Amino acid sequence: MLVGGHESRYGRAFGGLPGATVTAVGRDLHALTRRPAVVVPMTLGRDPGLAHQIAQILRWNGRGREPGELLLAPPLGTTAHLVGWLRAAAGRATGPAPAPPAGPRAVLVTAPSASAEDDAELFRVARLVRQHSGLRWVEVAFMDGDPDVAEGVARCRLLGARHVTAVPASFAEPSLPEGVSWAGPLLSAASLEELVGRRVETARERWDRDADDGLAAAHHHHHDHSH
Structure with a gap:
């Protein structure tokens, strides 16, 4: 069950x-x-x-x-598993084969909003993913929280990302703005x-x-x- x-x-x-x-x-x-x-x-x-x-x-x-x-x-x-799964998903989304589009890239980690503590933990997870993956930008957005997905995408682009890929830290798929790639599901x-x-x-x-x-x-x- x-x-x-x-x-x-x-x-x-x-x-x-x-x-x-x-x-x-x-x-x-x-x-x-x-x-x-x-x-x-x-x-x-x-x-x-x-x-x-x-x-x-x-x-x-x-x-x-x-x-x-x-x-x-x-x-x-566990959160340790989640960091590893997100790193793998981010690597697939931005890796060399097939070659990703040219230009600066960002990963946007998405999930349903939960408690303040659980949401804060996702920012820590994203920081670990960025630190151990070599990605320049790994941002967080919540499907029904703050920042929402549209705000997360806008932040990535303001930082200078030309291409944004959404990677799920959940089982749910968000609605994505036009031009944003989807790298889900997290687990096949x-x-x-x-x-x-x-x-x-x-x-x-x-x-x-x-x-x-x-x-x-x-x-x-x-x-x-x-x-």
Whole structure:
């Protein structure tokens, strides 16, 4: 079971994955986990509270049931993963083959807006992408926040970029102004399916080896992050 937060428009931005059910935290997740399930928090690293929210529902639904019926897998990604994925996407967008258009280029990292803390974290991520990729400009824009995508593109052009490529830090695709290239999705369908499979396998191995359903780890991680 795949559970999405703001990065996927609460699951609405996912394509289908074979054998997977997609939902969001709330009433639907509560209903769907009345039967055995392995639940994967579908965050790319910008929704650190998602696993904790899922764990609360799974703990409630697990009362009086056989241990191990509900397993919480590790999140799909962390901010470290996100930096690496964005660097790879930016490299594909501006790399030598096929040759990009001549002239200064900028990458605009796009995502749905979230909390002030999560949005601020994306600026830090973009800074790391720029530092480790050799790109001159890596800017940030939010689909429904400040700065929005049009403002982000305008900033890139004011800085001197002749070509702007939007790279997603989410599962959602923004509406782009004319002349802006799109380098999404961040993860191909095959890569996404492989990653989900790994997280599910980790959850099952952890249960078989240590009788660990992942719920306590999600609680402690959220507590540490909030402090």
